Each structure stands twice: as C-alpha cells, then as structure tokens.
Amino acid sequence: xxxxxxxxxxVKEIHQNTTGLSFKVEKTLFSGQSRFxxxxxxxxxxxxxxxxxxxxIMLSERDEFIYHEMIAHVPLFVHPSPKxxxxxxxxxxxxxxxxxxxxxVERVVMVEIDExxxxxxxxxxxxxxxxxxxxxxxxxxxxxxxxxxxxxxIFDVVIVDSTDPVGPGAVLFSRxxxxxxxxxxxxxxxxxxxxxxxxxxxxxxRTMLLNQRPFxxxxxxxxxxxxxxxxxxxxxxxxxKGICPIGDFDPDRVETSDISTRYYNPKIHxxxxxxxxxxxxxxxxxxxxxxxxxxxxxxKK
Amino acid sequence: xxxxxxxxxxVKEIHQNTTGLSFKVEKTLFSGQSRFxxxxxxxxxxxxxxxxxxxxIMLSERDEFIYHEMIAHVPLFVHPSPKxxxxxxxxxxxxxxxxxxxxxVERVVMVEIDExxxxxxxxxxxxxxxxxxxxxxxxxxxxxxxxxxxxxxIFDVVIVDSTDPVGPGAVLFSRxxxxxxxxxxxxxxxxxxxxxxxxxxxxxxRTMLLNQRPFxxxxxxxxxxxxxxxxxxxxxxxxxKGICPIGDFDPDRVETSDISTRYYNPKIHxxxxxxxxxxxxxxxxxxxxxxxxxxxxxxKK
Numbered sequence: 001x002x003x004x005x006x007x008x009x010x011v012k013e014i015h016q017n018t019t020g021l022s023f024k025v026e027k028t029l030f031s032g033q034s035r036f037x038x039x040x041x042x043x044x045x046x047x048x049x050x051x052x053x054x055x056x057i058m059l060s061e062r063d064e065f066i067y068h069e070m071i072a073h074v075p076l077f078v079h080p081s082p083k084x085x086x087x088x089x090x091x092x093x094x095x096x097x098x099x100x101x102x103x104x105v106e107r108v109v110m111v112e113i114d115e116x117x118x119x120x121x122x123x124x125x126x127x128x129x130x131x132x133x134x135x136x137x138x139x140x141x142x143x144x145x146x147x148x149x150x151x152x153x154i155f156d157v158v159i160v161d162s163t164d165p166v167g168p169g170a171v172l173f174s175r176x177x178x179x180x181x182x183x184x185x186x187x188x189x190x191x192x193x194x195x196x197x198x199x200x201x202x203x204x205x206r207t208m209l210l211n212q213r214p215f216x217x218x219x220x221x222x223x224x225x226x227x228x229x230x231x232x233x234x235x236x237x238x239x240x241k242g243i244c245p246i247g248d249f250d251p252d253r254v255e256t257s258d259i260s261t262r263y264y265n266p267k268i269h270x271x272x273x274x275x276x277x278x279x280x281x282x283x284x285x286x287x288x289x290x291x292x293x294x295x296x297x298x299x300k301k
Numbered sequence: 302x303x304x305x306x307x308x309x310x311x312v313k314e315i316h317q318n319t320t321g322l323s324f325k326v327e328k329t330l331f332s333g334q335s336r337f338x339x340x341x342x343x344x345x346x347x348x349x350x351x352x353x354x355x356x357x358i359m360l361s362e363r364d365e366f367i368y369h370e371m372i373a374h375v376p377l378f379v380h381p382s383p384k385x386x387x388x389x390x391x392x393x394x395x396x397x398x399x400x401x402x403x404x405x406v407e408r409v410v411m412v413e414i415d416e417x418x419x420x421x422x423x424x425x426x427x428x429x430x431x432x433x434x435x436x437x438x439x440x441x442x443x444x445x446x447x448x449x450x451x452x453x454x455i456f457d458v459v460i461v462d463s464t465d466p467v468g469p470g471a472v473l474f475s476r477x478x479x480x481x482x483x484x485x486x487x488x489x490x491x492x493x494x495x496x497x498x499x500x501x502x503x504x505x506x507r508t509m510l511l512n513q514r515p516f517x518x519x520x521x522x523x524x525x526x527x528x529x530x531x532x533x534x535x536x537x538x539x540x541x542k543g544i545c546p547i548g549d550f551d552p553d554r555v556e557t558s559d560i561s562t563r564y565y566n567p568k569i570h571x572x573x574x575x576x577x578x579x580x581x582x583x584x585x586x587x588x589x590x591x592x593x594x595x596x597x598x599x600x601k602k
Contacts, residue, residue, distance in 0.1 A: 010321065018347025019528070020311065022321040046319025063500070066577070199364070199528060225526070225534040225577075227320070227500055232533010233526040263577040267593050271572035276367070276526075276564040292568050 011042060011050070013057050015230035016200060021057070023047055023228075029124045034116035036168045041124045047227065049125055051092055053117065053163060061127055063227040064094050068128075069264040070224040070272065071236055072098035075157045075190040076105070077254055077269065078245050082156040083107070086184070088144035088172060089194075090161030091117035093129035099159075100131040101259045109155075111140045111147040113168055145171050148180040156186055160193040165204060173204070175211040178239075182215035185241060193237040195221060198279045200231055209237060209286045217242045218288050221279070222272040224263070238273075246270055246292055312343060312351070314358050316531035317501060322358070324348055324529075330425045335417035337469045342425045348528065350426055352393055354418070354464055362428055364528040365395050369429075370565040371525040371573065372537055373399035376458045376491040377406070378555055378570065379546050383457040384408070387485070389445035389473060390495075391462030392418035394430035400460075401432040402560045410456075412441045412448040414469055446472050449481040457487055461494040466505060474505070476512040479540075483516035486542060494538040496522060499580045501532055510538060510587045518543045519589050522580070523573040525564070539574075547571055547593055 012022040023044045030041040040052045048061025059067065072095055076082050083106045087095050091112035099108050112118055118139065121129040131137065140147060144160075158181050163169035171177060172193075181191050193212070196204050198221075205221070213219055216239035226234045238245050251266035273290055280287070313323040324345045331342040341353045349362025360368065373396055377383050384407045388396050392413035400409050413419055419440065422430040432438065441448060445461075459482050464470035472478060473494075482492050494513070497505050499522075506522070514520055517540035527535045539546050552567035574591055581588070 012321075012323075016347060018325045018345065020313075020321075020323040022313075022323065024319045044319065046317060225500075225532075227532050231526075231528050262579045265575075265578055267575035268577055271575035271593075274566075274568035274572035276569055277566055278563045292572075 011044070011052065011057070013052075013055065013230070019230055021228070021230055023050065023057075023060070030120050032116050032120060034114050036114045039114070039116050039120050041120055049127075050228070051117075051121065051125060054167065056164065057228045058163070059092060059094065059128065060228045061125070064092075064128060065261075066224055066263045067226060067234070068094035068098045069261050070222070071095055071159055071161060071192055071194070073254075073259070073261065073264045074222065074236070074238065074245065074269060074272070075159070075192050076102050078243055078249050079156050079190050080188055080243075080248075084153065084155045085109070086111070086155040086158045088147070088158070088160045088162065089113075089169070090159070092121040092125060093118070093132045095159055095161045096134075096137055097128065097131040100134050100136065105136065107136055107138060109138045109140060109153075111142050111144045113141070113143050115141045145177050145180070148177065148184060151184060153184065154186050155184055156189060158185060158189070158191045160191065162194050164196065165208070173208045173211065175214075178212045179215050182241075187241055188243050189241050190243055191216070191237075191239045193239070195235040195237040197229065197231045198223065198233055198235055198276075198282075202282045205235070205283065206286065209283060212237060212239050213286055216240060218244055220245055220273055220287055220290055221275060221283060223275065223279075224272060246273060246290060312345075312353065312358070314356065314531070320531055322529070322531055324351065324358075324361070331421050333417050333421060335415050337415045337417075340415070340417050340421050342421055350428075351529070352418075352422065352426060355468065357465065358529045359464070360393060360395065360429065361529045362426070365393075365429060366562075367525055367564045368527060368535070369395035369399045370562050371523070372396055372460055372462060372493055372495070374555075374560070374562065374565045375523065375537070375539065375546065375570060375573070376460070376493050377403050379544055379550050380457050380491050381489055381544075381549075385454065385456045386410070387412070387456045387459045389448070389459070389461045389463065390414075390470070391460070393422045393426060394419070394433045396460055396462045397435075397438055398429065398432040401435050401437065406437065408437055408439060410439045410441060410454075412443050412445045414442070414444050416442045446478050446481070449478065449485060452485060454485065455487050456485055457490060459486060459490070459492045461492065463495045465497065466509070474509045474512065476515075479513045480516050483542075488542055489544050490542045491544055492517070492538075492540040494540070496536040496538040498530065498532045499524065499534055499536055499577075499583075503583045506536070506584065507587065510584060513538060513540050514587055517541060519545055521546055521574055521588055521591055522576060522584060524576070524580075525573060547574060547591060
C-alpha cells in the first residue's frame with residue numbers, strides 16, 4: 001500500500017541518463033493504460049497533485065499555472081481579437097482554463113488523442129480541468145494531425161500543447177503538421193508550440209523551428225520557468241502570419257482586463273522574449289531578429 | 302572504487318524533504334573536511350565537474366556561467382565606474398573570473414572563510430578558478446563579517462556570493478552585516494546578494510530583504526536560471542545608495558565592450574528585473590517599484 005508506515009515513495013524522472021528530478025509522493029490517485037500511454041496521477045507532499053504520462057512529469061498543481069498562463073495569455077493578448085481557438089493536446093485542461101478567462105473567445109476546440117488523460121484529470125485534477133465543461137469548449141477525441149487535415153474551419157490562435165517528440169506527440173513536431181496549421185489560421189493567426197528545454201533540447205528546438213519556418217512570417221521563442229521539467233527553464237515557440245509579439249502587444253490591454261494571473265503580466269510578456277546568448281546563438285539563423293525597445297531604458301546620469 | 306564496473310553513482314540533493322535533484326557521477330575528484338563544512342568535487346557525466354559543500358550543489362561546469370555572469374555583470378555595467386570590488390564568499394573563483402573581464406576594475410578583494418574551497422577549486426575546477434592568480438585579485442581567508450567590521454576601505458561594488466543561510470553562510474543574511482556593507486560602499490555603491498529560490502524560499506527572501514531595506518535607497522530582486530539549484534529559477538538581491546539598475550543602465554556600454562558572455566546581454570539585464578506576479582506580490586512592501594519602459598513597445602497597428 002502506498003500509505004504503509006515506513007514506506008517512502010518518490011517519483012523520479014531521469015533525463016538523458018545524466019540528471020534526475022524527484023518528488024516525494026503520498027499516494028497514487030490513479031493509474032491507467034490507454035492505447036497511447038500509461039497515465040498516472042499521484043498526490044505529492046510538496047507539489048500538490050501531479051500528472052505523469054509514461055513516467056514523464058506533465059504538471060504539478062504547485063507550478064502548472066506558469067506553463068498554462070504563458071501558453072495561453074501571450075497569444076491571446078497579442079492577437080487583435082481572438083475568437084476561435086484550437087488547442088491540440090492539452091488533455092489536462094489547464095490551457096483551456098486560462099483561455100476561458102478571455103471573454104472575447106467564443107469557442108475553443110480541444111483535440112486530444114487520449115481520452116484517458118481527459119477523464120483522469122476530470123476526476124482527479126479538478127483544479128486544472130475545471131473549465132472543461134464550459135459551453136464554449138468543444139472536446140474532440142481525435143488525432144490532432146487528422147483534425148487539422150480535415151477541418152474546414154479557420155482559427156485565430158492554434159496552441160500545440162504537446163508532450164515531447166516521442167510516442168504520440170512526435171508527429172506534432174513535423175513539417176506537414178505545421179503547414180496544415182498555417183493553412184487553417186486566419187490572416188492575424190498565431191501558433192504557439194511547446195518547444196522543450198533550451199538547455200537540454202537545442203537540437204530538437206532547431207529541428208522543430210526549421211520545420212515551422214517556411215509557413216510563418218514571424219518566428220520567435222519565449223521562455224518561462226518550471227519546477228517539474230528538467231533544467232527549470234522551458235520554452236514555447238511563437239509563429240504568426242505577421243503579428244509581432246512585441247510590436248503588436250499593448251500592455252494596457254492586460255492592465256485593463258479583469259484577468260487574474262499569478263505569473264503572467266505585461267513586463268513578463270516582453271521579458272520572456274529576451275533570450276540568453278546561448279539560446280539565441282543556437283537559433284539565430286532561424287528566428288526573426290526581435291527588437292525589444294530596451295534602449296529607452298537609457299536615462300543618462 | 303568509484304569507477305568499478307556495474308556501479309552507478311548519482312549525487313542527489315533533497316530540498317525541503319519534498320523534491321530532489323540528482324546528477325550521474327563518473328568519479329569523485331576530491332573530498333575534504335574543513336572546520337566549516339565538507340567539500341566534495343565530482344566529475345559528472347552530463348554536467349562537467351561539480352562542487353558540493355555539505356552535500357549541497359554549489360555549481361556545475363555546465364551552467365555556472367549563468368550564475369557568475371549575472372552576479373557580476375549586472376552591477377558592473379550599472380555602476381558608473383567600478384574600480385574597487387569586494388566579494389564575500391565565492392571561494393570557487395567564478396565571480397572573480399567574470400569581474401576580471403572588466404578592464405576598469407583595479408582591484409578585487411575576495412574574502413572567503415574556507416581556504417579548503419579555494420584550494421580544492423584551484424586544483425580541480427580550473428575553468429572556474431582560472432583568474433584567482435590575477436594580480437588584481439587579493440584573497441583574504443577570513444570571516445566576511447569580521448572583514449567588513451574592520452576594513453577602512455571604501456568599495457564601489459560589494460558582492461555577497463554566499464551559500465544558504467545555514468552554517469557558515471547564515472550571518473551573511475543578517476541586518477548588522479548589511480549595515481556594515483552599506484557603510485563601506487561609496488556614494489554610487491551597489492551590493493548584490495545571493496537571494497535563494499523565489500519558489501521555495503519566499504520567507505527567506507522577505508527576511509533578508511527586510512534586513513537590507515533600512516540601509517539602501519534602492520532595493521530590487523532579479524532572476525536567472527540554473528540547472529543545479531532546486532526549482533531552476535534563482536535570484537539575486539540588488540541594493541544601492543541610489544543607482545537604478547534600469548534607469549542608470551546604458552545598453553551601449555555592454556554592446557561596445559569586448560566582454561564575452563554566454564547568458565548575459567542588455568535585454569537579459571533588463572528582463573531579469575521583470576518579476577512574475579507571485580514573486581512581486583510576496584515582496585511588494587519591501588522592494589522599490591521599478592519602471593521598466595516596456596510601454597514603448599506599444600506600436601499600434
């Protein structure tokens with residue numbers, strides 16, 4: 001039994017066979033096996049409830065707000081009027097929860113391949129899945145690539161809230177997939193993609209952004225923190241038909257909204273696009289140069 | 302033997318008994334015990350050589366550049382003309398190495414309580430300790446609090462490159478210590494302090510910044526990433542007699558310098574002071590409001 005006296009349980013994720021991240025576990029809340037992956041939900045001691053797919057930590061209640069705020073609010077506060085949003089993956093519901101904070105969004109289509117993730121999170125992770133029953137949310141249990149191949153709809157924002165490029169998530173990093181997304185985006189359209197670790201996954205980052213490059217006018221990377229992914233620094237790709245995440249961003253839209261956040265704010269929005277040298281040097285031939293108007297900080301003595 | 306076939310070695314740091322960070326180890330290069338702490342240097346598989354004091358990871362060769370660039374270049378590029386620098390702690394030499402990149406710095410006094418750390422890093426971590434023999438560096442093996450009590454000198458920048466507020470490092474987070482530092486800083490003086498994790502150490506952050514507050518006109522926190530500390534997001538305190546880390550920062554000074562960095566750049570300098578809501582809300586009654594001129598990013602369509 002998980003709760004037997006004297007037994008100390010830790011969940012541990014080993015990354016690239018050189019580093020590991022572990023969390024002390026109180027008990028297992030759910031374990032299941034779908035056609036695609038093993039799904040586990042555990043109660044930890046210091047980090048709330050945690051979701052793992054195939055043993056890889058997807059989120060913890062303690063820090064998931066960062067990932068989900070940054071994947072949702074950056075595009076939704078940059079697009080001039082986002083009404084139709086498509087989420088590929090994101091079965092836990094956290095991305096949808098943040099999108100639902102935007103009253104102007106009329107409809108979110110969420111395409112998740114694995115119903116087991118959705119159902120397990122509905123039951124055991126209600127702080128994350130709490131907006132899944134919102135009437136503006138339409139859930140499709142379907143392969144994301146098939147959905148984008150077949151849909152006749154046009155979206156303002158597409159969010160690829162994927163797992164790593166192994167197993168069911170691999171195809172969500174491919175060139176044909178990005179081309180299809182580009183085709184279903186409106187003229188102000190923005191695509192956000194989960195873009196892995198700048199420390200550990202520089203080759204994956206190059207490959208996925210090179211795969212996006214032909215289909216988007218603007219391509220950027222932005223950064224955020226996480227407690228539960230290796231290295232603690234993580235990234236999203238920003239791709240658009242022309243809308244600039246800095247130049248077209250109006251901080252007043254955030255300040256005058258009623259949207260409550262714990263990580264995201266206008267300063268963080270812009271600061272997230274400031275890349276350390278080792279990150280920008282890896283991607284400088286792929287990303288667009290970005291002008292962050294920091295020069296205005298210059299107030300000489 | 303560390304290298305015997307079949308033996309898999311991992312070094313593991315447990316934080317607050319709820320999370321752990323581990324790294325695969327090839328062999329131990331050095332183990333010693335001083336009057337103050339146990340000092341270990343190990344060769345890891347994926348993260349180069351690693352230094353641990355009392356089992357707590359101090360640095361790895363793979364990511365130490367981030368910590369050391371951010372602790373040194375932020376104050377040295379903000380102070381109008383830093384010539385005399387005091388480093389308290391920092392026995393590994395990484396902070397001194399970055400300071401030595403500034404040709405205008407005439408002298409660094411490094412006050413480290415534990416000679417064993419200095420000697421072990423000189424022998425086994427030369428990529429970090431490589432500037433310790435620079436004639437501009439003066440090493441004092443002494444208690445940092447005694448040094449600041451007794452010195453008659455005035456410094457432009459004081460960097461408190463301390464361990465955590467337990468053991469020999471505890472006194473380096475105290476109110477009398479900060480008062481003494483304030484007294485030995487010149488009118489443009491800046492003090493930088495290792496300020497722990499915004500995720501895990503919010504109480505320590507409040508206490509240490511409240512201890513600094515009475516003696517400094519400007520007080521800020523800035524953030525950076527680390528692979529080897531729990532949570533991956535870490536912070537430094539910025540305290541000054543009046544110099545503002547944003548308003549008095551001239552990006553051109555960085556651009557026209559010959560200083561080579563792998564993390565730090567002018568955008569990162571300013572972005573580091575943009576705090577997530579959960580961080581600024583914890584400290585809003587202590588820190589000065591900071592105006593980052595992001596409003597100028599607003600280029601309406």
